[in-house]
Amino acid sequence: MESLIVIVVGVLYMTGIYLLLNRSILKIVLGISIISQGVNLMIFASAGMARFNSPIIGANEKVLDLANAVDPLPQALILTAIVISFGFLAYAIALLIKVRNTADTDDVDEVRFAE
Amino acid sequence: MTDFLLPTIVFTVLTAFAPFFVARLKDRAGWILAIGPALFLAVLLKSAPGVLSGGKLTSSVSWISEVGINFSFYVDSFGLTFASLVCLIGAFIIIYSGGYNSHYHYTTRFYVLMLAFMASMVGVVLSDNLILLFVFWELTSITSYLLIGINHEEEANVKAALQALVVTAGGGLVMLMGIVMLGNIAGTLELSELIARGEVIRQHPLYFWTVICFFVGCLTKSAQFPFHFWLPNAMAAPTPASAFIHSATMVKAGVFLLFRLTPVLGGTEIWFRVLTSAGAITMVLGALFSLLRHDMKQVLAYTTISALGTITMLIGVGTEASIVAAFVFMVAHAFYKGSLFLITGMVDHGAGTRDLRQMGGLRKLMPITCTVAFLGVLSLGGMMPTLSFLSKELMLEAALHNHAVEKILPPAIVFTGAAFLAVAIRLFVVPFFGPLKHAEGAHVHEAPLSMWIGPGILTALGVFLGITCAGFGKEVITPVYNDILHGHGHELHFHVWHGVTKSFLLSLTAYAVGVALFFMRRRIFAAFEKVEGITKFGPEKGYDLFMGSIYKVASFQTRIIQTGYLRHYMMVTVLFALLMIGFAMLREHTPIPAFEWEMSYLHEYGIALMIVGGCVLAILANRKLMAIVALTMVGFGVGVVYVYFSAPDLAMTQVLVETLATVMFALVLAFMPPFRPLGTKRQRALNLTVAAAFGTLMSVLTWISFKLQASESISSFFAETSYLKAHGKNVVNVILVDYRGWDTFGEILVISIASIGVVTLLAHSVRTKKGAEVADG
Amino acid sequence: MGELLILRFGARILVPLFLVYSLYIMLRGHNDAGGGFSGGLIAATALILYGLAYDVRSMKNLLKVHPVRVFGFGLLMASSAAVMPLFVGSTALTGMWIDFEFLHTHIHLGTPMLFDLGVFHCVVGGVMAIIVTLKEY
Known part of the structure; x- marks a missing residue:
């Protein structure tokens, strides 16, 4: 799966960047959403993609056995990142609506002259 | 120091509830809010006997102790005297503001800012650590900025406020450099420890630059030539704020620090030259301009500049006699100058104008104001037996007994004294005597108790301390002097009457010249009008040029760099990231493990296909529904990855967030116009190339992170x-x-x-x- | 509005279930998959389902207060959990736990749970504020 994930991460980044470079404001928002998925997946992958147990301590144990469980740290990082990117996305969408209404266009090149 | 805890808490709580008090008590809120500073003053006075007899209060909490920054305070007799003055004057001014602000818009904001300023000022004079001092120092600049610009609808006020901020806070930043250098040289940032290391510091090669940085900080703060121009403009602030900040306290922070640093940095050639000349020039110029202005506040502003110049000059001279003179003058000035500003406010309040040419004969209608003003101008004119008379005598003595300055300074001091007397007579005689004149439609009335009580007590103290100077000198000035110079056991003696000495004769000369100047004032104004154009070429012109060039550079670089196209910025950002990461990898010779294809389960190919398919769909989407589907495919695909690789928390959150995001998009897309192809084919090809390069780089990095355990x-x-x-x-x-x-x-x-x-x-x-x-x- | 009948009926039954489930997920978070984030998102999803089936007004009525207040309250809880340890001399956000027996049940309470409850409210309030605003627009 590792080699597959590498390619998926690359594709996510590529798509994200391509959409961010677009002139359509809606596509830019799509790009924001996709690139944050890529970032999350990359951080997730950095812990290794072996199929282990969840980072939850078993019923009769007192410590997490890292030899058999996934590294919990990247997961904690991503968990906050997911929610933050939702907030970010929401704000971007609000801006999109605002821009669309005040400048009356969905082309960021035209926004420049709309002032 | 634990005694200070209670007043600090009371102070903070009262300030926080200021809006409540203002809403409930209206004009009388000042009486309540003054409790904070009054309580602080009480605690200071309670600890005064111990501190003045040589005990020192210290308190230190470790802050960033790795680099020597601590939250440390230090109360010696100098700091104590200064802090007491701040609290005393502050309490009276807060009470005064109640009467003054009765017809004013931003009352709450004004009180809060004044109290915040007061707290920062007490912080400046009591802090031991120089970084902490710097923090409070800049806080005073900021609160002063907000107070000058409190009437923010008027453009002139805003400009004056910004000017004051740029000059004083800018000077403060330069001083920060000095503080850092000083810390490096001496190995400590605590003032109480620096005092003992003066020798080492003065020998150090960096001493020159350190002292220059401190000069810039102190001279800008204390409005010394050539940075003096902000102070007269700062008179746009409400009168109580001017009285407190721009006369009695903040502008004295600069000279306060110079006093403090005298044993650390003082006694050298450059210290003497810079401070003496800057101080003397400021003193004479300030006195000259105070003769020429007609707005009472402007007149007082220039006498303040002149007085600060005097103190700076005396610190620069640096002999024991001159330090004593400087301190006594500073105390005297704090008592009378703040009060005179307040009296200006009372006159303005009663007669509706501050222009000396438009008022007269107010004595009968404002008898109390007139009495208080008499006490104030007595001090301003340096008449016997006030404290400021004593300080003038000490100043002349100090100047006459120093060979380096005995030819130049005594005449300058005599001229300044004469100008002060002329101004004092003018400020008293013109508004209160002669035929009754006042602003159109003003209903002339006496100031209420809250307004005259403060100035009355402060000016009376100035006279009282002059009469009892023998005791005051023994109990307060002697320990302060010893603390400033870090000396021990010096006994100073003061008398109101010195006998007919050389300095007394010079004082008499000053009186005579002063009276003459007062009677010649119309001729002086006429002469000044002819040459007024010259003043345009003052240092303020330099400030304007400086600010103007900042705007020019900013607009120039905006024109060059900012194209206004979002995709240009994006492109530059991406390319730059690509370049920097690539460069770093090349320089570090990062090994890139050979890529090898591993076999995966069928369902894993399925997941990957779902995500990649979503990506392709997002790029190709030409209908709104397609965009939503694409986004959902990517999001849920990533969610499934989390499920398969043992991240239940992530999977749960991801799925939920994707659901919400889909709802959100669905809500929004209804409003959006349909997609249309934008941009040329070439543009899109270029974008795709850059994006592909970046994607490849991220793939490589991910691969490296799999294979390497750093x-x-x-x-x-x-x-x-x-x-x-x-x-x-x-x-x-x-x-x-x-x-x-x-x-x-x-x-x-x-x-x-x-x-x-x-x-x-x-x-x-x-x-x-x-x-x-x-x-x- | 007949076509919404099934959705509305479903929402009526599902929303309370969702809300209870969200609390369960939030509370078990410390020991099993879940926590303030997932719990908060479930609760928000439930409310939004209700909002889609009916309208924004009834969704707001269900919440009783403005969503901004909900996350304000959440921030307050989280910060009090952060500040509490300062009073016993620990650094901020140090976990403090109390154990006691109540009606033969072992109860284990701590500031991290309060913190997680704050997170829960922040997520519910934040998401709701966003969706309500977008929906009303």
């Missing part, structure tokens, strides 16, 4: 302590709410801020925009 994972700590110490079995959750709690806290703040952003962006336009929205949606 350092030990820190997760074993979490794995071992999660249950035993943090009582949680879900390690991810324990990391979130316990180990890395602050991160999570910041994160929920982000969510809150984002939603506030959405609400404020859209909620207010609901009513206005909805019609248009429906029309084209």
